[in-house]
Amino acid sequence: MSAYILVQVDIYDNEVYEEYKKLTPDSLIPYGGEFVIRGFPVEAIEGEWKHDRMVLLKFPDRQKALEWYNSENYQKAKKIREKGSSANFFVVG
Known part of the structure; x- marks a missing residue:
């Protein structure tokens, strides 16, 4: 059964975060991981984000x-x- 990792991120240095974003895709490949959602903005339609x-x-x-x-x-x-x-x-599944 598929499993998902959901990540909530608060960025306080965009330059450093951009470095991180470059490294993540290749790290997923050996584990069969893929991005489903990768971005912002998120709009809460119920509750708060x-x-x-x-x-x-x-x-x-x-x-x-x-x-x-x-x-x-x-x-x-x-x-x-x-x-x-x-x-x-958070891991689900």
Whole structure:
């Protein structure tokens, strides 16, 4: 069964975040991951949205999603992301 990682991002340094965005696509490939949503703005039609960006990633299964998140390549990208933003990651499925 497919699994998804939903990410809420608050960006405070766009230049650093752009560096991170360049690294993420290639890190997904070995795990069968793909972007479903990658962008902003997000408009809340019910409730509230208080973040700058939403990303939704799709993986073949939960194991692959978690392997990607914990992979050496993504952890390198994550260190860059943390210099320019804060984020919440959720795995579903």
